[in-house]
Amino acid sequence: MLAKAEKLFDKGKYLSAKKEFEKAERISPQDNITEKLKVCKKEIEKLKVKDLIKRGEKYTRKKKLRDALRCFEEARMISGKDDGIHEKIEMLSKRLQGHDINMAARNAEVAGQYLKAAGLYEKVLAGSKKKDALILKRAVCLVKAERYEDAVSAFKDTSPNSHYALYNYGFALAKTGQYGKCLNAWDNIAVKNNDFLKQKKIVLSMMAEDIYNRFDSAEDFAGLYKEGKYLLDLTGQQNLVELVEYCKYAWIKELWKDEQYETIWELLLDFPAKIDSALIALYAKTCFKLAKKHGTHLSDLAMFWLTAVYNDKLSGGFSLEETETVRQKLIRMAEDLIKKDVNPEDETAGSALTCWNIDKKLIENIHTLARDRKDMVHLVCTPRFADLFGKSAQILRLIKENKNFFKNTEDYLTTGCYYSQAGQSLYYLEARQYKKAFDSLPEKINPEKIDSNEFVTYGILKVKFFCGLHCIENGKEQPRRYFDTASVLFDLVPDYEKELIEKAMDSYELDELNRYEEALDIIHIKRPSKGIKEALSMVMSRRAIEMYNAKMFNDKTLSIILKKALELNPENEFALAGMYETNVDLEVIKLEKALSRHKMNKACKIAIESEHERVRTCFFEFMEHAVETMFDMDSEDNEKIFLLKDSYEWCARVDDSHPILYDISVMLKSLEQR
Amino acid sequence: MNPYQILNIDYRADKRKIIEAVALAMRERKFSVQEVAMAQKELLNPIVRAAHNFLQFIDVKPLQKRLTLIRPQKQIIFDLNRLSIFDENP
Numbered sequence: 001m002l003a004k005a006e007k008l009f010d011k012g013k014y015l016s017a018k019k020e021f022e023k024a025e026r027i028s029p030q031d032n033i034t035e036k037l038k039v040c041k042k043e044i045e046k047l048k049v050k051d052l053i054k055r056g057e058k059y060t061r062k063k064k065l066r067d068a069l070r071c072f073e074e075a076r077m078i079s080g081k082d083d084g085i086h087e088k089i090e091m092l093s094k095r096l097q098g099h100d101i102n103m104a105a106r107n108a109e110v111a112g113q114y115l116k117a118a119g120l121y122e123k124v125l126a127g128s129k130k131k132d133a134l135i136l137k138r139a140v141c142l143v144k145a146e147r148y149e150d151a152v153s154a155f156k157d158t159s160p161n162s163h164y165a166l167y168n169y170g171f172a173l174a175k176t177g178q179y180g181k182c183l184n185a186w187d188n189i190a191v192k193n194n195d196f197l198k199q200k201k202i203v204l205s206m207m208a209e210d211i212y213n214r215f216d217s218a219e220d221f222a223g224l225y226k227e228g229k230y231l232l233d234l235t236g237q238q239n240l241v242e243l244v245e246y247c248k249y250a251w252i253k254e255l256w257k258d259e260q261y262e263t264i265w266e267l268l269l270d271f272p273a274k275i276d277s278a279l280i281a282l283y284a285k286t287c288f289k290l291a292k293k294h295g296t297h298l299s300d301l302a303m304f305w306l307t308a309v310y311n312d313k314l315s316g317g318f319s320l321e322e323t324e325t326v327r328q329k330l331i332r333m334a335e336d337l338i339k340k341d342v343n344p345e346d347e348t349a350g351s352a353l354t355c356w357n358i359d360k361k362l363i364e365n366i367h368t369l370a371r372d373r374k375d376m377v378h379l380v381c382t383p384r385f386a387d388l389f390g391k392s393a394q395i396l397r398l399i400k401e402n403k404n405f406f407k408n409t410e411d412y413l414t415t416g417c418y419y420s421q422a423g424q425s426l427y428y429l430e431a432r433q434y435k436k437a438f439d440s441l442p443e444k445i446n447p448e449k450i451d452s453n454e455f456v457t458y459g460i461l462k463v464k465f466f467c468g469l470h471c472i473e474n475g476k477e478q479p480r481r482y483f484d485t486a487s488v489l490f491d492l493v494p495d496y497e498k499e500l501i502e503k504a505m506d507s508y509e510l511d512e513l514n515r516y517e518e519a520l521d522i523i524h525i526k527r528p529s530k531g532i533k534e535a536l537s538m539v540m541s542r543r544a545i546e547m548y549n550a551k552m553f554n555d556k557t558l559s560i561i562l563k564k565a566l567e568l569n570p571e572n573e574f575a576l577a578g579m580y581e582t583n584v585d586l587e588v589i590k591l592e593k594a595l596s597r598h599k600m601n602k603a604c605k606i607a608i609e610s611e612h613e614r615v616r617t618c619f620f621e622f623m624e625h626a627v628e629t630m631f632d633m634d635s636e637d638n639e640k641i642f643l644l645k646d647s648y649e650w651c652a653r654v655d656d657s658h659p660i661l662y663d664i665s666v667m668l669k670s671l672e673q674r
Numbered sequence: 675m676n677p678y679q680i681l682n683i684d685y686r687a688d689k690r691k692i693i694e695a696v697a698l699a700m701r702e703r704k705f706s707v708q709e710v711a712m713a714q715k716e717l718l719n720p721i722v723r724a725a726h727n728f729l730q731f732i733d734v735k736p737l738q739k740r741l742t743l744i745r746p747q748k749q750i751i752f753d754l755n756r757l758s759i760f761d762e763n764p
Binding site for chain 2: 143144162163164166167168171174175189191193195196199202203206208209212215239242243245246249250252253256276278279281282285288309314322325326329330333
């Protein structure tokens, strides 16, 4: 029996072992059996505690909190130690308490006791992990209890995103007079329920009414503007347009005092269709302040500032002369600002200064043209301003009517062009942004017809021409497409032809010569003027000789090109000189060829007929060498005499007084005397 | 710099007020002596002052004046009653 008990004990089967030990003890009590029984009891307790904890945790997972609590309490009682059981008991007790309150809150809510429910939810909040859900429940209970202010602040502690939460939040906001915020919240509810849509309309009416009421008390123009704008955008209520506009200006006045120029600019950004002097001044001043503060809005500054300072309302009590002085002072102030921001690496600031300089000159002209005409003074503005506010056509008419005012055709066309559709391209061109200039050209019009589109045409011609020149000088692409209309431009402004000719004449580098030749060739087809011919002839001959020197082609090709160059300009001295040299070279080549093949009759003929002394010199140099070789060669004297006599005859045929004849005679004499 | 801000005066200030403001600004030492002196010089020069008047102040009255503010007739606005269509089961 004892052996069986020991075996069970060793296997850890304490409950069975205990029974066997007890039986054994009953038969024969022994100390060691008592000891073993103690161990068994302890081990059995341990197992029981373990099992209780396991069950407790299982109940917790299954949310059977009361059963779980019972298990943990029993385990604590048996073990008598803490082992973390106490913590679990506390946590479960709290949860059970929260659960109870939660239940009570739910019951109160169902019973329509919303305020009580809200209070109970607040109590649960402290120990709960699901705070957002409880806050929402509390907030909705507050709405139901008509405690709207409290509800709004409760909602602020959460982020309502379900339709349920958004609706109740919006409802509380509407009830507390925050109609805009209510609509903002309700905008996120994508439900098209009739009752809900009706309610939205009611809130919109309330909001409009509220805006008018608050407007009467003339406070918080910023808020009024924002809400009015929101309502206007949403409903399109026309009666709100002017009120919103009024609030905008009132707010701008406050923002100006606070130096909030960025916000002012944002408010002004939707340019109106029509603009008056007060608004121009506001735009100009805002741009100035922004340019000064951040170095931004430089381009807008040029557009508005110049227009504003040339506005006839600027005079304000000053004499004409004083007004002009004030104007110049204001222009200088803005110019200094733009110049201050220009650094060579900043393309925007650089082009802003270019635009400024252009606009300054243009507006001066328009001002001179329009200042004495009341019906025209409103046209004194920069080109981009004119384009933005629909004044370009009138200004172009004014320019056309006063063509004689301009110092020359180019000045007239340039001024008009800036105010035309091609103006932007011209700005880019002046800022040396060639690609942008070319890409922004208006739809192509027939450049041959210069009538009402003369300014646009001029712009297209000029931009194309200068893009072409840029292309020639930089060699990035073939200039062909830019020069097909250059001849029309030269008819309008011959100075550009001179400019091209001068540049072409100053060109020496082979690739550049190539591009100039291509461009001049295209122009020459349509405009074979003397200058173009001369330039083309020069570029052509210079390129040919460069290529010849680089051994890129032979004398024959060179001669053909030079002949072509001389056909264009027979007085092309460069080609003439080149031609002379080439002709000599060509004859020398022919002569050498004949001599090397012993075609002496042909060689003599070339030497006799040639106009160039160098050809004959070449002939005699060859003969001198040949005669000396003959005289010294290892052969019979008779043979030498025969050959020398032939040579004498050939030389005499070319030049019967050449000294070589004497030398040959001496050689013959010496041979005959031997 | 805005001379009106330096001297803490508005655009209507006459010569006497400018000089008083200069004395005060010197005492307050919020701006340097040079800045105060420059502000005085600029505001006493009618041309420069006119330029500053143009730059430093805005007048929104003409912009507001052209607006006609007519309040529409009051509408009958129904009261808002909470809808239960969005309610969740408690």
